[in-house]
Amino acid sequence: MNSSELVKLLDPDWSAVSPGTGPGRNLSRRAALALRTLITSGLLPPGATLPSERSLASAMSVSRPTITSAMDELRSQGLIESRQGSGTWVAEGRSVSSPAPTMAEVVLVDRGINLAAATPGDASHLGPLSLDMGDLLSVTPGHGYDPAGLVELRTAIAAHLVRRGGDQSPNDIIVTPGAHSALSLCIGALVERGDRVIVADHTYGGALDLISVARAKAVTVRRDRLGIEPDDLDRALRRHQPSLIYLMPTVHAPTGTTTSDARLREIADVLDRHGVPVVADETLADLALRPTCPRLATVCRRAPVIELGSLSKVAWGGLRIGWLAPPAQLRRRLAHRRSQVEIGTSMPSQVLAMDVFERLDEIVAHRRRALTMAERHMRELLSTHLPRWEVDQPDGGLCHWVRLPLGDSLPFVETASRCGVAVMAGAMATPGDRPDSHVRICFDRTRSEITEGVVRLESAWLAHTGADAN
């Protein structure tokens, strides 16, 4: 690959300093990180030859010593190999045998008190759920395979979306084993190797994993307190010609913020002008703790918006029930893809999900009350025990998005894990695992888990920064 082809694959903002990193994170380190991302995502596959240091330095507009030291770093990590006279290439098997850990591998592992996974701790809040042979015998078709999902469940999901301003009918819905699977389906159907996918500058880490599986490239758009910035979105659309846009307009993960109504309309105007397919992931929308914007799918006029949803956060992740609601022009394509890669969702789970839908308003109201109390309890404890941490009250969801007075939260997260409490490093929510000063802390836990979790976070902070840190 020559240097100009390689530079086209790089994140255009690769040299930008992330907040709090300061000049210490020098240019060669950032160049190494940018190249590492190409290797671990497979955009630079094992065996790919790299251009000479001189031409790469010139194409990346940096000095030769900067590239030399970036290459040294990649060599020391075993990501690239060089031989005198034969040049430099991506080490064999690196992107396959040593991938960066996925979001699920990092947050779903139980280590001590797990405040990293953004999910209900268990299913106890659902009350009694039952399933008997009669339920299974009443399922149509009797053999239990149905790529689109049980029609009664699709009817319940469509009614749920209509209550939130949509106009879907049961035939517009595809049931999936969770929203992650629904997103995987959208990316599989609409994104080709080497394509660009637009995401917010912090986003659902699982989306980044799926974009990397597709050998595509995530391009970020800036976001402020009101939502993603329409001008930056417009610029990114012109510059990168993406094949898909992935957004969480109603309740954004990992920050828990909503988009303002006015901003949502500006975003919809930009999306309508470009007409690129948009995934609106509404997995957290029912867990809004304050009034939120309308659903993007009900505001866009021209852009094809595929709405995703899930019972994982409202009810229980173990149900593995999610869905997608594609617009008419994408329905056939996504349904076709669905039957290529998966031929149904668990029937017992779908039957149980119908029971959940019958009581959904009651479950949502109960969850919102419980989350409001848990959120306040954790925020008060954090402000007492860790006063230098910046903790905002979220608009919704299950987590606090906390800024630490550190350039990179990852080393602290490792210390916390050793102290018996898991939180998610902000880098998991950025493409290329860029250093990030935030941690995501889930408050969807019992009062005593929250209390003990914060006590352990305080011990970890003292161990990490020294006893005078507060």
Ligand SMILES: Cc1ncc(COP(=O)(O)O)c(C=O)c1O
């Ligand atoms: C924004 C978002 N989308 C999708 C998912 C995946 O959820 P599911 O369990 O429905 O696959 C998650 C889970 O963490 C999430 O936070």
